[in-house]
Amino acid sequence: MGIVSPGFTGRRGAGSDLPPGQYLTHEFPVLSAGPTPHVRHEHWELTVANETGEVTRWDWKALTALPSEKITKDLHCVTRWSKLGTEWKGVSLDVLLADVETGADFVMVHSYGGYTTNLPLEDLLDGQAWIAYEYDGEPLHPEHGGPARLLVPHLYLWKSAKWVRGLVLSDSEDLGFWETAGYHEYGDPWKEQRYAGD
Amino acid sequence: MERTAIRRRLTWQAGTVTEVRAETASARTVVLDVPDWPGHLAGQHLDVRLTAPDGYQASRSYSIASAWSGSGTGPGIGTTVELTVEQVPGGEVSPYLVDVIRPGDPLEVRGPVGGWFVWKPEQEGPIQLIGGGSGVVPLMAMLRAHAAAASTTPARLLYSVRRPEAVIYVSDLKELAASDDIEVTFAYTREAPPGEQRAPARIDAGLLASVTFQPEDAPTTYVCGPTPFVETVADLLVAAGHDPARIRTERFG
Numbered sequence: 001m002g003i004v005s006p007g008f009t010g011r012r013g014a015g016s017d018l019p020p021g022q023y024l025t026h027e028f029p030v031l032s033a034g035p036t037p038h039v040r041h042e043h044w045e046l047t048v049a050n051e052t053g054e055v056t057r058w059d060w061k062a063l064t065a066l067p068s069e070k071i072t073k074d075l076h077c078v079t080r081w082s083k084l085g086t087e088w089k090g091v092s093l094d095v096l097l098a099d100v101e102t103g104a105d106f107v108m109v110h111s112y113g114g115y116t117t118n119l120p121l122e123d124l125l126d127g128q129a130w131i132a133y134e135y136d137g138e139p140l141h142p143e144h145g146g147p148a149r150l151l152v153p154h155l156y157l158w159k160s161a162k163w164v165r166g167l168v169l170s171d172s173e174d175l176g177f178w179e180t181a182g183y184h185e186y187g188d189p190w191k192e193q194r195y196a197g198d
Numbered sequence: 199m200e201r202t203a204i205r206r207r208l209t210w211q212a213g214t215v216t217e218v219r220a221e222t223a224s225a226r227t228v229v230l231d232v233p234d235w236p237g238h239l240a241g242q243h244l245d246v247r248l249t250a251p252d253g254y255q256a257s258r259s260y261s262i263a264s265a266w267s268g269s270g271t272g273p274g275i276g277t278t279v280e281l282t283v284e285q286v287p288g289g290e291v292s293p294y295l296v297d298v299i300r301p302g303d304p305l306e307v308r309g310p311v312g313g314w315f316v317w318k319p320e321q322e323g324p325i326q327l328i329g330g331g332s333g334v335v336p337l338m339a340m341l342r343a344h345a346a347a348a349s350t351t352p353a354r355l356l357y358s359v360r361r362p363e364a365v366i367y368v369s370d371l372k373e374l375a376a377s378d379d380i381e382v383t384f385a386y387t388r389e390a391p392p393g394e395q396r397a398p399a400r401i402d403a404g405l406l407a408s409v410t411f412q413p414e415d416a417p418t419t420y421v422c423g424p425t426p427f428v429e430t431v432a433d434l435l436v437a438a439g440h441d442p443a444r445i446r447t448e449r450f451g
Contacts, residue, residue, distance in 0.1 A: 035432035181313030197207030
């Protein structure tokens with residue numbers, strides 16, 4: 001318990017389905033480090049590079065031709081808002097990575113606009129992550145990462161890179177954009193892994 | 199995007215409120231003394247944690263308003279941190295900081311956090327600051343750092359605000375604007391003061407073309423404010439030919 005703040009009682013009522021330190025919002029706040037990239041479908045491309053440098057590519061047509069899923073998940077942002085039951089459509093990373101030869105343990109995700117974030121590969125597999133291109137039944141708005149973003153709902157939302165353009169598999173862990181700027185290298189909301197060392 | 203390496207473990211620290219200042223009808227500056235404060239860069243933020251008598255806690259992030267003077271050179275210098283908080287209607291932490299907290303009260307903080315939306319005096323090139331409402335807070339920290347470092351880097355602030363009485367830091371901004379190296383422009387969106395030539399309006403391409411650094415000046419531009427404001431301004435800047443990689447944004451709400 002921290003030092004008691006004189007006169008503070010708190011608003012409460014956050015609900016037990018929220019990770020510690022989170023509050024509920026019905027809005028969909030936007031947080032990004034720079035201008036919103038506006039990427040046209042005909043210029044869009046997603047690549048996966050394995051640790052030997054072998055690259056697999058999908059253009060927009062190829063991505064949207066893959067088997068897709070509807071996904072309903074809670075989102076948790078490190079800035080402390082949580083949004084419950086959000087609905088998406090996208091392609092599971094299990095589908096995208098099915099034919100990629102790899103023994104790598106880590107992934108660096110790259111976005112249009114230059115953003116990066118790192119994850120363990122095992123967090124992208126087994127029905128835990130998607131390349132999402134619809135939100136709430138509509139094409140994903142550029143503010144929220146459209147045309148397509150990574151969606152990894154079990155980690156803080158900065159791991160769900162907007163405007164995703166590539167995954168680079170690696171045997172060693174490097175740090176991404178916010179991770180280099182003091183945020184946690186993994187980011188489990190239920191363990192409150194907000195900042196380095198948490 | 200360039201990278202900055204700031205990784206170390208952050209712990210909650212006990213601070214004490216030394217002063218509170220009304221800035222506007224809904225915004226207040228809370229001055230803290232944090233004995234173990236490690237220092238910060240202009241533009242960084244910190245987390246504030248409130249604890250109720252039964253142990254219930256709530257935390258939020260706030261931009262730091264003060265420049266830090268670097269290594270301490272006297273009693274208290276280097277351990278003072280200022281936050282300027284705008285009351286969010288229905289909020290949980292901001293009403294406490296704006297209406298309740300008093301000098302002498304304890305306040306727990308954790309930080310500083312963030313290594314992207316920052317300005318360092320050694321950074322090259324002009325700085326263009328564009329703030330909407332309380333988005334001026336981290337930009338003010340940058341102007342204060344600029345003044346504290348006696349920097350001659352050209353700096354401009356374009357501050358979008360509803361009406362004159364909503365301007366945060368009005369006297370400090372006038373003082374800073376008297377410097378040869380700092381220009382301050384107010385863009386009133388609802389109500390302009392007497393004598394203001396521009397009719398109340400939101401920031402548009404014409405205003406950006408006339409009062410901000412142009413792409414050929416290669417400024418680093420910092421845009422902070424509510425999401426629709428940041429989205430609009432950043433899109434206008436990109437459309438005007440500014441390199442997206444030199445535009446840094448911070449959004450709230």
